[in-house]
Amino acid sequence: MLPTELSKVEQKDAVYLLYSNVGMGLFITFITSTVLVLTFPHDGAQRVSQMLWWGVLNLVLLLRFLDLGYFFIRSRHKESFSFQRALTRFTGGALLTAALWSLYSVMVVYHQDWAELAITCIIIAAFSGGSVTFLSASRKMSMVYCALLSLPLAIALMLSPIENYDTLGYLTIAFVFVMVTGASKAARYTARSIHLKHQNDHLLSHMEQEVAKRTQEIYSLSNIDPLTGLFNRKAFSEKLEYRLQTQPNAKLAVLFIDLDGFKTINDSLGHETGDQVIREVSKRIQQNIEPSDLLCRWGGDEFLLTVEQHDQLLEDAQEIIDLISIPYVIDGSKLSLGATVGISYYPQHGTQHERLIQRADMAMYNQKRSKKGQVGIFDESLREHLLREIRLRDHLENAIHRHELFLVYQPIIATETGRIDSVEALLRWRLDNEMIPPDEFIGIAEQYGFIRAIGLWVLGEACLAGKRMQAHHEGLGVSVNVSIQQLLDDDFPEEVAATLKRTDFPAHCLDLEITESLFAHDKHRLINNINRLKSLGVQVSIDDFGTGYSSLSVMQEFDVDFVKIDRSFIWTMDTGGRAIVEAVSQIASAFDYKVVAEGVETEEQRRLLTNMGIEYLQGYLFLPPVPEHELMQHLG
Ligand code: C2E
Ligand code: CA
Ligand code: CA
Numbered sequence: 001m002l003p004t005e006l007s008k009v010e011q012k013d014a015v016y017l018l019y020s021n022v023g024m025g026l027f028i029t030f031i032t033s034t035v036l037v038l039t040f041p042h043d044g045a046q047r048v049s050q051m052l053w054w055g056v057l058n059l060v061l062l063l064r065f066l067d068l069g070y071f072f073i074r075s076r077h078k079e080s081f082s083f084q085r086a087l088t089r090f091t092g093g094a095l096l097t098a099a100l101w102s103l104y105s106v107m108v109v110y111h112q113d114w115a116e117l118a119i120t121c122i123i124i125a126a127f128s129g130g131s132v133t134f135l136s137a138s139r140k141m142s143m144v145y146c147a148l149l150s151l152p153l154a155i156a157l158m159l160s161p162i163e164n165y166d167t168l169g170y171l172t173i174a175f176v177f178v179m180v181t182g183a184s185k186a187a188r189y190t191a192r193s194i195h196l197k198h199q200n201d202h203l204l205s206h207m208e209q210e211v212a213k214r215t216q217e218i219y220s221l222s223n224i225d226p227l228t229g230l231f232n233r234k235a236f237s238e239k240l241e242y243r244l245q246t247q248p249n250a251k252l253a254v255l256f257i258d259l260d261g262f263k264t265i266n267d268s269l270g271h272e273t274g275d276q277v278i279r280e281v282s283k284r285i286q287q288n289i290e291p292s293d294l295l296c297r298w299g300g301d302e303f304l305l306t307v308e309q310h311d312q313l314l315e316d317a318q319e320i321i322d323l324i325s326i327p328y329v330i331d332g333s334k335l336s337l338g339a340t341v342g343i344s345y346y347p348q349h350g351t352q353h354e355r356l357i358q359r360a361d362m363a364m365y366n367q368k369r370s371k372k373g374q375v376g377i378f379d380e381s382l383r384e385h386l387l388r389e390i391r392l393r394d395h396l397e398n399a400i401h402r403h404e405l406f407l408v409y410q411p412i413i414a415t416e417t418g419r420i421d422s423v424e425a426l427l428r429w430r431l432d433n434e435m436i437p438p439d440e441f442i443g444i445a446e447q448y449g450f451i452r453a454i455g456l457w458v459l460g461e462a463c464l465a466g467k468r469m470q471a472h473h474e475g476l477g478v479s480v481n482v483s484i485q486q487l488l489d490d491d492f493p494e495e496v497a498a499t500l501k502r503t504d505f506p507a508h509c510l511d512l513e514i515t516e517s518l519f520a521h522d523k524h525r526l527i528n529n530i531n532r533l534k535s536l537g538v539q540v541s542i543d544d545f546g547t548g549y550s551s552l553s554v555m556q557e558f559d560v561d562f563v564k565i566d567r568s569f570i571w572t573m574d575t576g577g578r579a580i581v582e583a584v585s586q587i588a589s590a591f592d593y594k595v596v597a598e599g600v601e602t603e604e605q606r607r608l609l610t611n612m613g614i615e616y617l618q619g620y621l622f623l624p625p626v627p628e629h630e631l632m633q634h635l636g
Pocket of ligand 2: 543
């Protein structure tokens with residue numbers, strides 16, 4: 001059951017309803033009263049009171065009309081407009097009008113003009129009827145209005161000595177009763193309508209809010225990265241494309257920001273810490289951008305940023321890298337990260353968002369390979385580079401089966417005797433008559449997961465060849481390069497053991513060369529696997545020493561047999577390289593490892609290295625890497 005009492009807001013509506021209905025009523029009242037006064041002019045003193053009545057009534061009508069205008073002008077524009085006072089004014093005006101009509105009707109009863117009485121009664125009845133509808137927004141008022149309008153007439157009629165007037169009076173009483181009841185009912189009905197309308201309005205606005213909320217949720221789900229609150233891939237692509245289409249003359253730059261070292265944090269400290277770091281990184285990037293820039297989290301540890309091209313762009317990009325590189329303090333521990341940025345320009349490097357993003361990615365990828373932690377800009381050669389990489393990747397997968405891979409061997413010379421002590425097996429790939437350098441394809445094999453199979457094949461081939469060569473050269477050692485991914489594989493030591501067994505190659509003649517940068521990886525697993533290899537009797541070398549990150553203390557954690565000083569130091573011995581070579585060779589005896597100098601190309605280098613006491617030499621000066629049969633000629 002709906003209440004008949006209206007709330008404050010609903011009352012406003014009721015007052016509106018009253019005022020919007022009243023205009024016509026005022027006009028009709030003016031017309032009726034004027035016609036009445038003109039049609040039935042009274043005589044003498046009565047004429048004066050009749051005109052006085054007309055004057056007062058129209059004054060009231062004028063005031064009510066002014067109030068009507070005031071209401072519509074002020075209620076719409078003034079916040080503090082009092083609807084309660086408006087209602088009081090309205091009620092006052094309406095009841096005064098009713099009282100004046102009532103007064104007139106009583107006057108007519110005493111005037112004793114049947115015709116005028118009949119007309120007046122009709123007018124009173126009409127106004128009563130009208131009020132039931134037009135005043136229904138206020139129950140009390142419409143009831144009082146009806147009563148006030150006709151009750152005095154009814155009483156005057158009943159008290160009148162004139163014949164039949166009393167009957168008319170009784171009829172009028174009945175009429176008053178019907179009208180007042182009708183007014184009450186109509187008012188209740190109106191109140192309910194107003195109430196229902198409000199309930200609907202409320203429901204509607206509630207629904208609208210719900211819909212808006214849902215829309216926002218759906219938008220968030222499909223456009224916002226939940227971890228950082230940044231745009232996700234989809235939203236970024238759409239917004240970038242929209243911008244390219246709506247502002248084709250803009251000059252933009254797409255920055256591909258990729259974190260360096262995030263995977264280590266995530267793997268070693270867990271995803272929760274990783275998430276915290278990502279959130280912090282996103283905050284730092286946001287600090288450094290303009291509101292018009294477009295930023296998103298592209299993937300795990302990748303962010304994309306679109307900015308206007310400007311003179312300071314490269315400095316700004318480097319600033320983002322520097323900002324990301326400030327250590328993070330998470331749960332009391334200090335973590336370090338870096339970032340590499342690749343940039344592509346619109347429209348120079350592409351006009352579609354996919355292409356711009358792909359090229360910024362290529363620039364980043366390439367930059368990462370040459371020097372991490374810096375900004376790289378896309379250029380056309382990168383594109384060709386990538387196409388070639390894809391071609392190599394597709395062929396490398398089946399290179400073993402298609403017999404495109406083979407090994408060459410380069411001797412390692414004992415400095416003192418000048419004899420070949422061992423050989424390093426180096427992998428070669430001939431693809432459609434083109435020799436693909438290992439520096440190019442080993443990386444691809446590692447990246448696409450072929451290196452473990454290839455590495456195992458190399459190991460088997462090298463051991464078989466080693467066995468054959470040992471027939472000519474007793475105790476000849478064979479060095480095999482091992483990739484980090486092989487070493488991280490817990491099955492690797494067993495595979496090595498199985499290979500040695502299968503090829504019947506003595507373990508102590510096998511030397512595994514490990515690139516020193518591998519120490520940046522999961523140290524415990526590596527050391528564990530290396531120790532397992534060592535327990536097989538296999539020897540271990542640190543390759544390319546001086547180019548990576550390993551410290552001598554790390555090397556101490558397992559027994560290294562050889563350290564191979566990178567050829568770049570051998571070639572620069574007349575400048576800075578010599579100090580390194582000397583330092584390594586000096587500590588060598590303390591740590592009990594032997595030193596191999598790689599890339600020896602000149603007699604001068606040989607002389608210097610011999611004087612420094614370097615035990616082993618390798619390089620073109622002695623022999624370049626050659627096929628097995630060619631090497632055989634140098635053995636014995
Ligand atoms: P690395 O292990 O440092 O191999 C030595 C590289 O130096 C070889 O290049 C060799 O040809 C070259 N070299 C030797 N003496 C000289 C010299 O006097 N002057 C100059 N300029 N270069 C010299 P290569 O064969 O192109 O191999 C490049 C790299 O590819 C190797 O570097 C090694 O890291 C990797 N690699 C080669 N074979 C394998 C393999 O079977 N498995 C793995 N995982 N990596 C391999
Ligand atoms: Ca090597
Ligand atoms: Ca090397």
